Amino acid sequence: VDGPQHIAIVMDGNGRWAKKRLLPRNMGHKQGVEALRRTVEGCIAFKVKYLSVYVFSTENWKRPAEEVGFLMALLKDLIKKEVQKLHKQAVKVRFLGDLTALDVDINEGISWAEDLTQSNTALQLNLMVNYGSKMELVKAAKQLQDSNQPISEEALSGALFTAGIPDPDILIRTGGDHRLSNFLLWQAAYSELFFLDMLWPDFTQDTLKNVIDAFHKRERRFGGLNG
Ligand code: IPE
Ligand code: IPE
Ligand code: MG
Numbered sequence: 001v002d003g004p005q006h007i008a009i010v011m012d013g014n015g016r017w018a019k020k021r022l023l024p025r026n027m028g029h030k031q032g033v034e035a036l037r038r039t040v041e042g043c044i045a046f047k048v049k050y051l052s053v054y055v056f057s058t059e060n061w062k063r064p065a066e067e068v069g070f071l072m073a074l075l076k077d078l079i080k081k082e083v084q085k086l087h088k089q090a091v092k093v094r095f096l097g098d099l100t101a102l103d104v105d106i107n108e109g110i111s112w113a114e115d116l117t118q119s120n121t122a123l124q125l126n127l128m129v130n131y132g133s134k135m136e137l138v139k140a141a142k143q144l145q146d147s148n149q150p151i152s153e154e155a156l157s158g159a160l161f162t163a164g165i166p167d168p169d170i171l172i173r174t175g176g177d178h179r180l181s182n183f184l185l186w187q188a189a190y191s192e193l194f195f196l197d198m199l200w201p202d203f204t205q206d207t208l209k210n211v212i213d214a215f216h217k218r219e220r221r222f223g224g225l226n227g
Helices: 014-020 025-045 065-088 104-117 133-146 153-158 205-217
Strands: 006-010 050-057 091-096 123-131 170-173 192-195
Touching: 014 025, 025 050, 025 065, 025 123, 025 205, 050 065, 065 091, 065 104, 091 104, 123 133, 133 153, 170 205, 192 205
Parallel strands: 006 050, 006 170, 050 123, 091 123, 170 192
Antiparallel strands: none
């Protein structure tokens, strides 16, 4: 059987991880970056080609300004401190979402990171920032309308942020909630869903391996009958 080509993750539970330890929520976000680093390395080891992670949703602006500010600073820091390392590991980094709402300095960091890593082929890491599926679909529909393109599944797929990227084989959500929270609604039409009770900062390469093993035991029928 072929391994999963594309894994998508809703990295949820950072705040609760911190709360359990009587730490400020932001410390959970910091630990979340460590879990992401482990996951990237796991994906390289398991020869996964695309990893898409939900970093900040179009709805997350509703959080207190202090937390939003911390998350944006953390993102800036991640670009500064992690991208060189990712580049050495031949990871191609992409940022998907409405980036116009982000500060100019973050946008500069994003352009630098995407340019630096654009030819890398070990793994494509999609960092979904100010991403929401509904916004993405509306933007795509407008793009087709404005260019007078006939509407088709291919045309719509090609107008999403994820254009050219195969749909996720696996979609994981940590943190115990069983919902998508506006993540990849179109792209996850046939993804195998894994809802894990563990909090994102506790996610390890073993967790990833267990999910991939379980994925191989699932029967994907895509509406057909088993062969
Ligand atoms: C997910 O962790 C990270 C982001 C949404 C940025 P949360 O911050 O949602 O953590 P919980 O769900 O409150 O524990
Ligand atoms: C989803 O988590 C968004 C990210 C992980 C970036 P949320 O914590 O925002 O989701 P809800 O609010 O529980 O649905
Ligand atoms: Mg949450």
